[in-house]
Amino acid sequence: MFNLKKIREKRKLVKYLARLQDKNLRYPNGYLESKKYLIDMIEWLIASYEGRAGDPKVYLESLINTKHHYDDYVDEMKRFNILPLSETEKLKILISEINFLYYWVYYKRIVGF
Numbered sequence: 001m002f003n004l005k006k007i008r009e010k011r012k013l014v015k016y017l018a019r020l021q022d023k024n025l026r027y028p029n030g031y032l033e034s035k036k037y038l039i040d041m042i043e044w045l046i047a048s049y050e051g052r053a054g055d056p057k058v059y060l061e062s063l064i065n066t067k068h069h070y071d072d073y074v075d076e077m078k079r080f081n082i083l084p085l086s087e088t089e090k091l092k093i094l095i096s097e098i099n100f101l102y103y104w105v106y107y108k109r110i111v112g113f
Contacts, residue, residue: 009108010049016110017042037093038112041100060101068094 019025020032020039032039047053070087077084085093096112103111 006049010046012108013042013046013049013110017046020113035113037097038100041097042110045104056101056105060098060105063094063098063101 017039020042044053044059045056048056068090070090073090074084084090100110100112103109
């Protein structure tokens with residue numbers, strides 16, 4: 001039996017993602033690139049509703065409770081000759097991801113765009 005509430009929630013995410021990817025809408029240069037991590041989060045949520053990813057509540061808890069080792073991140077980026085983000089930028093992204101996921105899990109609202 002299908003859960004209509006989950007179908008509506010997934011449809012809301014799919015429509016929002018389609019609107020973001022619509023070529024006819026004009027966003028400022030670099031806007032969508034700056035929100036790439038949130039777009040990835042929407043894609044992950046859609047996969048979650050399709051059964052291809054884990055539970056959003058568990059993911060939210062793991063984002064909140066994870067110890068972040070910035071030095072390990074920098075070492076890994078340098079290993080592949082990638083310029084790492086500053087620690088402040090990295091934390092801003094983490095806070096935005098937590099905020100986005102929190103509002104989706106508890107209020108079914110899309111925030112951060």
